[in-house]
Amino acid sequence: MIEQIKLIAHEAGKAIMDIYAKDFAIYDKSDSSPLTEADLAAHNIIVDGLAAISTLPVLSEESASIDWETRQQWDEYWLVDPLDGTKEFIKKNGEFTVNIALIKHGQPVLGVVYAPALSRTYWGSLEDGAFVEDDSGIKAISAAPHQAGDTWKVVGSRSHQSPEIKAFLDELNGDVELVAMGSSLKLCLVASGEAHLYPRLGPTSEWDTGAAHAVALAAGANVTVLDPDNPFDSDPVPLTYNQKESVLNPFFLVSAK
Template sequence: MAQANTMTNTLAQTILRIAKEAGDKIMAIYDKDFAIYEKQDTSPLTEADLAAHNVIVDALGKESDLPILSEESADISWDERKQWQSYWLVDPLDGTKEFIKKNGEFTVNIALIEDGKPTMGVVYAPALNKSYVGIVGEGAWTEVDGEFTAISARKHDGAEVWKIVGSRSHQSPEIQNLLSQLEGETELVAMGSSLKLCLVAEGEAHLYPRLGPTSEWDTGAAHAVALAAGANVTVLDPNDPLNDNADALTYNQKESVLNPFFLVSA
C-alpha cells in the first residue's frame, strides 16, 4: 500500500495527542518505586489505569459527542450500546503484566468504531516512545518524536521463515496445530499487549493467532492499525485455523464484549 510518510488527518492527530497525554500520566506512576504502594489501598496499576482513563474520556468529550466504551467504564447496558452506530473504544492501559514487570510493552489504545468495524486507531507505547496510527482507507504509520513512517503488512514469500507473534509462555496445542499447517520453518516473535497486532501491521511478523481471551477494547485500536496497513483480522476456528473464508472480527454486535479467537494475517 503506497502512502505518504506524513500523516495529515487532523482527527487522528488529535487522538494521538490525547493518547500521549494519557501516556504521560501512566509514566509518572510507572517511574515511581512500586514498593511505596504497599501500605496503601491502591495499586500503581489501578492508579495509572484510572488516571489515563480520566484524561482520555475528558479530552474525547471535548472533541466529539460520540459515546465512549472504556475498560474502566464498561458497565453500559447492551440495550444502550446496541443503539450505537459509531463510538470510541478505549483501553487506557493494556498490558498489565508488562506494566508490573516494567518491560515497557504496555499501551494506550483509542479506536473509532463505525458500524461494527474499527476505522481509526491509535496505539501508544509510552515507555517505548512509539505510536501506531491507522486510518482505514488512508494508511498506517509509526510515529516517534513527531516523525511519521508509513508501514504495511508483509505477505510471506513462500521461502522465508514464518514469523509468528505469540506469548512468551508455553504455546498451547491449538497454536502447535496451526504451526504444523504452515510449510517451512517458524519463529516465535514475543511481544506484550496490543503491540502484537502492530507487529503484523508493520511487517515484522506474518501471523498473530490469538487463542485466548481478549475483550473488544484490547484489540480495537490495533485492529484499525492492522486493517489500515493491509492486514486481515478474522475469527479463528482452532480446527481450521488457516481458513481463507473466515469472518472478519467485529465490534459491539452482541451483549458480551469478549472477542472470539482471532487471527491477524498479512
Template sequence: MFEHALAQQVVRITHEAGEAILEIYKQDFTVYEKSDASPLTDADLAAHNIIVKGLEAISDLPVLSEESADIDWQTRQSWSDYWLVDPLDGTKEFVKKNGEFTVNIALISQGIPILGVVYAPVLKHTYVGVSGLGAYKIDNQQTTKISPKVHQAPESWKVVGSRSHQSPEIQTLLAELDGETELVAMGSSLKLCLVAEGKAHLYPRLGPTSEWDTAAAQAVVEASGGKVTIIDGLDSALDSDAVPLRYNQKESILNPYFLVSC
C-alpha cells in the same frame, strides 16, 4: 504526521495519557485486584480519566473503556458510532516493567474500527491507522507509512506470541504452516502492530481477549492492508472470505479467537 485532524487529536490524547502512566511507572506503585483477579494500577485509572476527558472535548460520541465497562447491552446496542478505549493494555507488562504496554483508542463505526491509535509510552512508538488513508508509525518524530509483509518461501514464518499468555493450541496451528516457524514474543496490542508493520507474518490468538484489547490495533492492521479474522482453524482464517473481527455485535465484550495476517 499525515494530515488527518481527528487522528492528530487522538494521538495527542494518547500521548497525554501515556505521560500520566509514565509518572506512575517510574515510582513504586500499588497493584490492586479486579474482580477477575487481573492487576489494576493507579496508572489505568489516570489514563482512563485523561482519555475520557479528552474525547469528550473533541466529540459527542459515547465512550466504552475497560475502566467504565458497566454500560449495559440495551444501551450499547443502540450505538452506531462510539469510542472504544483500553487506557493501559498490557497491565502485566506494566507491572513487570518491560515497557511493552500501550494506550489504545479506537473509533468504531457500524462495528468496524475505522480509526485507531496505539501508543507505547516507554518505547515512544505510536501507531495510527485510518480507514482509506493507510497506517503509520511515528518514532522519534519521524512518520513512516507501514504495511504487512507477505510470507515468501523458503523464509521462516515469523509468528507473534504473547509473553504473558500462551495457548497449547498454538503449536497445532503452527504445524499446519509450510516451512519453519520463528516465535516473535511481544506483549499487549503491540502484537497486532508487528504484523501491520511487516515485522511478523501472523498473530494467531487462541486465548481470551476483550473488544477494547484489539480495536485500536485492528484499525492499524486493516488500514495497513492486513486482516484480523475470526479463527475456526488456520486454513479457514487465511481464506479470502474469512469473517473479519467486528465490534459491539453482541452482549458479551469477549472476542472470539482470531488471526492477524497479511
C-alpha cells in the same frame, strides 16, 4: 482528528509514565495500586479529551458496565483501553499501550496505539493508511505477506505455547520463528511487516484489540475470526465490534492479505 486523538493518547501516556516511574511491587488490579492509579488516570484523561472534541459515546475497560440495551443503539462510538498490558506494566518491560479506536457500524475505522515507555506511536485510518512514529521519526507501514521459502514470523507468547498454538504452528509449511511482544503491540507487529501472523487462541476483550485492529486494517492486514478446530478455513469472517451483549472477542488471526 487523528492528530487530536494522538495528543490525547500522549497525555494519557504521560500520566501513566509518572506512575510507572515509581518503585512498586506486584499488585492486583483489585488493590489500590500504582496499576489501578495509572489505569484510572489515563481513562479520565481520554474520556475528558474525547468529550472535548466529540459527542460520541465512549466504551472503555473502566466503563464496561454500560448495558447491552444501551450499547446496541450505537452505530458509532469510541472504544478505549487506557492501559493494555497489565503484566508488562507490572514487570516494567515497557510493552504496554494506550489504545483509542473509532468504531463505525461494527468496524474499526481509526486507531491510535501509544507505547509511552517505548516512545512509539502507531496510528491508522482506512482513508489515510498506517504509520509509526518513534525517536527516528515518522514512516508509513504496511503488512508484509509471507513469501514461499521464507521463515514464518509468528507473534507468540514470551513463555510457553498452548497446545492450540502448537497445533496451529505445525500446520504451517516451513520454518517458524516466534516473535514475542506484549499488549496490543502484537497486532502492530503484523501491521508493520515485522511478523506475518498473529494467531490469538485465548481470551481478549473488544477494547484490547480495537485500536490496533484499525492500524492493522489501514496497513493492509486482515483480522479474521479463527476457528480453533479449523484454523485454515478458506472463508474467513472479519472480526467485528459491538454486535453482541458480550464484549469478549472470539479467537482471531491477524495476517497480511
